[in-house]
Amino acid sequence: MNTWDLFISHASPDKERFVLPLAEALKDRGVKVWLDKWEISLGASISESISHGLTQSRFGIVVLSEAFFSRAWPKKELAALFASESNGSSRIVPIWYNIEYPEVWQHAPLLADRMAARVDEGIPCIADRVCRLLSHDEKTSDGVTAIELRNLTTKLFPNLPADPFWETQLLADIDIGLYKHISDVERAYLRAKPALDVYAREQPSLFRTGTDFLTKALGFVDLCFQSRHNWSSETRTAFRKHADKVQWNISG
Structure with missing residues (x-):
């Protein structure tokens, strides 16, 4: 059983203006969120903490931005999430943060044609969409499977x-x-x-x-x-x- 519903992969420059407010909105809706600011304590191994968060989360939100593609850690997290989909499951939930299709295609072509949320939808709307995704992932009998x-x-x-x-x-x-x-x-x-x-x-x-x-x-x-x-x-x-x-x- 997974410890968290979501792992949020992001670049540090995007944290305060978008990632943290999104995480708070999800938390307010009852979603269990792995966010580095909340889960990595002083003295802990960063790599081990991130690896644990990735493996113990049902889905991974990936906040794609110029900063994301220019930093090593987020790209390593994305690679790990891709690897977790090797069994045919879909775990990556992309969000485009002030970025457009050409940039996504250039850096992550496998994500370019996936349905993504955009920052201009607003945090409440994005949080609601993510909650619907989690709800349907849990559903076993009601509605279409x-x-x-x-x-x-x-x-x-x-x-x-x-x-x-x-x-x-x-x-x-x-x-x-x-x-x-x-x-x-x-x-x-x-x-x-x-x-x-x-x-x-x-x-x-x-x-x-x-x-x-x-x-x-x-x-x-x-x-x-x-x-x-x-x-x-x-x-x-x-x-x-x-x-x-x-x-x-x-x-x-």
């Missing part, structure tokens, strides 16, 4: 891979009151399919996995789900441009 979602993805897109990280984000952001059964997710996809097919022809590079299709389908038909994601500008435009193609009369 990860196995059901994977099976649906394989059924609908047999020639495309699934993306474990995006699956985790999708499950974290859906309303379990609205999507009580996997058939509700499939129905949302069928309603969005005409709009989705047009958009996929326009931007095929944004539809590399079956999970890409399902995530964007929910964005087309569910405004609450749409508001919880940090979509690319192209996808936000597509939601408006192709909204009239959604077939709302599909009921089964």
Whole structure:
């Protein structure tokens, strides 16, 4: 059993203005957070303390910034988190702190296309998103499960891979009151399919996995789900441009 819910990997210059307020917001919501300022005591081995925090945390928040990529320790922590995903699990939760896609792609291309939170969303919103992720990770019976979602993805897109990280984000952001059964997710996809097919022809590079299709389908038909994601500008435009193609009369 993990000691902490979250390990926060960050660069020291980002601590006071963003990382510490985020950690406090998460702590106020009942999340068990590993933060160096709180967990490394005087005289303790820094490397051993960090290693213990990484291995005993369910997820690792990675605050990506210019300072993060210019320092050795954060990059070592990121490498350790990547290594922990070697079994197929998704443990890294990226947050972009005053940084844009080109910088992330340059320094950490494996993170560039992962769904990330952005600092301009505001700390309360980011903290709420993280709490939803933790809640769905704990959920075993109510609502849609990860196995059901994977099976649906394989059924609908047999020639495309699934993306474990995006699956985790999708499950974290859906309303379990609205999507009580996997058939509700499939129905949302069928309603969005005409709009989705047009958009996929326009931007095929944004539809590399079956999970890409399902995530964007929910964005087309569910405004609450749409508001919880940090979509690319192209996808936000597509939601408006192709909204009239959604077939709302599909009921089964």
